Amino acid sequence: DGGITQSPKYLFRKEGQNVTLSCEQNLNHDAMYWYRQDPGQGLRLIYYSQIVNDFQKGDIAEGYSVSREKKESFPLTVTSAQKNPTAFYLCASARREEPDTQYFGPGTRLTVL
Amino acid sequence: AQKITQTQPGMFVQEKEAVTLDCTYDTSDPSYGLFWYKQPSSGEMIFLIYQGSYDQQNATEGRYSLNFQKARKSANLVISASQLGDSAMYFCAMRGLIQGAQKLVFGQGTRLTINP
Numbered sequence: 001d002g003g004i005t006q007s008p009k010y011l012f013r014k015e016g017q018n019v020t021l022s023c024e025q026n027l028n029h030d031a032m033y034w035y036r037q038d039p040g041q042g043l044r045l046i047y048y049s050q051i052v053n054d055f056q057k058g059d060i061a062e063g064y065s066v067s068r069e070k071k072e073s074f075p076l077t078v079t080s081a082q083k084n085p086t087a088f089y090l091c092a093s094a095r096r097e098e099p100d101t102q103y104f105g106p107g108t109r110l111t112v113l
Numbered sequence: 114a115q116k117i118t119q120t121q122p123g124m125f126v127q128e129k130e131a132v133t134l135d136c137t138y139d140t141s142d143p144s145y146g147l148f149w150y151k152q153p154s155s156g157e158m159i160f161l162i163y164q165g166s167y168d169q170q171n172a173t174e175g176r177y178s179l180n181f182q183k184a185r186k187s188a189n190l191v192i193s194a195s196q197l198g199d200s201a202m203y204f205c206a207m208r209g210l211i212q213g214a215q216k217l218v219f220g221q222g223t224r225l226t227i228n229p
Binding site for chain 1: 155204208
């Protein structure tokens with residue numbers, strides 16, 4: 001079945017450690033996105049990529065980094081520079097011709113202890 | 114700048130009643146799209162309905178309809194005959210051209226609880 005996978009579902013890390021969240025899609029979508037969601041809040045865009053080997057900062061990119069070496073993969077690294085990393089992280093993808101229709105993964109809940 | 118406002122943090126509705134979730138938006142872009150997503154407690158975002166700014170008719174998808182009032186810049190979601198499974202967070206979002214790319218801007222959400 002086609003879709004987006006994010007792993008793991010729950011992730012715990014110690015303060016000061018970098019951590020990488022996985023996002024994989026087999027929908028052959030060009031565009032991929034990372035969002036952050038805090039309790040009781042909407043989604044905020046961290047980074048996005050419209051094509052392989054290219055990505056752009058979103059609204060809250062500070063303390064995060066990404067790579068897009070393969071079309072199907074868009075990992076997000078939460079660095080120690082991110083001051084409040086505990087949150088729910090959602091990955092999404094879309095066809096470049098239809099950026100409106102974003103398909104979301106199940107999300108990763110990151111807790112920094 | 115594009116902005117989405119959802120003024121209802123939470124709503125409680127009896128099963129089988131209709132419910133309207135409010136959404137207002139602000140944009141200077143003449144071409145835009147409006148979306149509603151459902152987020153159950155499991156966390157995934159489920160696309161419900163889409164309305165384009167040039168669409169003449171209100172969008173409908175099964176029990177979901179979007180009450181689009183362009184002059185008022187509102188895009189309320191109407192759920193008819195609510196069911197217990199409709200209990201979830203609901204997010205209104207707008208597609209806008211930001212920094213040269215089409216992006217989604219989300220509202221803060223409304224938590225809907227359906228009572229038996």
